Amino acid sequence: MEVIRVVGDPGGPGLRGEVTVPGAKNSALKLMAAALLAPGTTVLHDVPDILDVAIMAELLRRLGCTVDHTVDGHHVVIEVPEEVGHRADYELVRAMRASISVLGPLLARVGEVDVAVPGGDAIGSRGLDLHAEGLRALGAEVQVAHGYLLARAPRGLEGTTVPLAFPSVGATENLLMAAVLARGTTVLVNVAREPEIVDLAAMLTAMGARIAGAGTSTITVEGVARLHPVEHRVVPDRIVAGTFLYAAAATGGDVHVRGARADHLTMVVDKLEAAGAAVLETGEGLQVLGPVAPLRPAAVDVATLPYPGFPTDLQPFALVLGSVADGSAVVTENLFETRFRFVHEVARLGADVRVEGHHVLVRGRPVLSGAPVQAPDIRAGAALVVAGLVAEGVTEVSGVSHVDRGYEAFVPQLVALGADVRRVEVASAGLPL
Numbered sequence: 001m002e003v004i005r006v007v008g009d010p011g012g013p014g015l016r017g018e019v020t021v022p023g024a025k026n027s028a029l030k031l032m033a034a035a036l037l038a039p040g041t042t043v044l045h046d047v048p049d050i051l052d053v054a055i056m057a058e059l060l061r062r063l064g065c066t067v068d069h070t071v072d073g074h075h076v077v078i079e080v081p082e083e084v085g086h087r088a089d090y091e092l093v094r095a096m097r098a099s100i101s102v103l104g105p106l107l108a109r110v111g112e113v114d115v116a117v118p119g120g121d122a123i124g125s126r127g128l129d130l131h132a133e134g135l136r137a138l139g140a141e142v143q144v145a146h147g148y149l150l151a152r153a154p155r156g157l158e159g160t161t162v163p164l165a166f167p168s169v170g171a172t173e174n175l176l177m178a179a180v181l182a183r184g185t186t187v188l189v190n191v192a193r194e195p196e197i198v199d200l201a202a203m204l205t206a207m208g209a210r211i212a213g214a215g216t217s218t219i220t221v222e223g224v225a226r227l228h229p230v231e232h233r234v235v236p237d238r239i240v241a242g243t244f245l246y247a248a249a250a251t252g253g254d255v256h257v258r259g260a261r262a263d264h265l266t267m268v269v270d271k272l273e274a275a276g277a278a279v280l281e282t283g284e285g286l287q288v289l290g291p292v293a294p295l296r297p298a299a300v301d302v303a304t305l306p307y308p309g310f311p312t313d314l315q316p317f318a319l320v321l322g323s324v325a326d327g328s329a330v331v332t333e334n335l336f337e338t339r340f341r342f343v344h345e346v347a348r349l350g351a352d353v354r355v356e357g358h359h360v361l362v363r364g365r366p367v368l369s370g371a372p373v374q375a376p377d378i379r380a381g382a383a384l385v386v387a388g389l390v391a392e393g394v395t396e397v398s399g400v401s402h403v404d405r406g407y408e409a410f411v412p413q414l415v416a417l418g419a420d421v422r423r424v425e426v427a428s429a430g431l432p433l
């Protein structure tokens, strides 16, 4: 079994140096799906070299595309044929929920699509109801049978007003990608406003789509008959950027996070500053200086909300910072019901945490205490590594594949910042079943 072994250095110099943020996973995956909308060659730059991108590439290949992600890890070239398939198998959807992003583009392009229903994952039982209701409003017949969501629109989609009950990121993206080829005008109301949606709309617009309002809560789309492929650069990953900002703040370090955009991290920067870190805009990114020992971070309440609120994907890092803060804070998770599985793992590192419904009361301690822990999901995995940096002794984080799904070269990047972190093979417990 492979683990990430962290030798903590609480009170040490902290992470120092600079890192460069890659393109956003949560944008790149959707842009790859959007390529399906136009036959021909789409080229994406700054695509992160991570497992989830490889899964999306495999899905596109099974739909008949040629995907080249090997020339150099950060460019992806997708050849989309005139005729594409229409099925996303359970095998791939189970490996990566974002596989459902082919729903909108395939329905618009092919008129039919079968996508496996994802089921629960480590952070919650995310439904597809908003996706399905939105597509129905656009004139599709949608039903669920044998574990698949089957959507049909043999005569094409018809623009209309589609209100979302909740600003779901995935539903907004699927409906946007469906609406660009629908007849007439679609008005998507109460949509998600994440920078990744703005990035998707920018690429679709370059492809010939007519979109207004991306980044606000109402998006208007004038359908067009055909789109053409383009070359596009992926927006920087604000969650990876936030990961390094928190890691620097927690360790009392000094890190220049190149590519971090202050305008995409407003709430995160506010919370870091409230915790006593200094965050400076450098023109090329953000530099963060954490409170240096014997000072400790201040305890800060954090509540996750859809963008521009505090991102749920950074909640585990806020919790780690709180667990070594001077004082008590409440961390509230408003998006995913089971994201707190991670809390029990930080507790193994000695954090004083108590879950009450969707709140966690965190009472800060001067240091954590290294132990073996299990990563339940991508962000929790990275946050446990950060926790290991401020824990005395050795922390071994298993479930490494979760970290690989979303972080490119996470361990080497931390090593370059001065951390004592390695990937090592350890014998698994070998207990009888």
Ligand code: UD1
Binding pocket: 025, 026, 027, 029, 098, 124, 125, 126, 127, 128, 129, 130, 131, 132, 166, 167, 168, 169, 170, 171, 192, 312, 313, 335, 336, 337
């Ligand atoms: C995306 C991100 C994920 C991030 C999340 C929220 C990707 C690949 N993943 O996930 O990293 O944490 O946004 O910022 O981009 N919901 C429903 N019905 C639906 C759809 C969603 O009830 O049809 C609920 C979910 O259960 C959840 C909430 O809406 O409670 C938010 O989900 P959503 O915004 O759709 O997140 P994802 O697009 O899955």
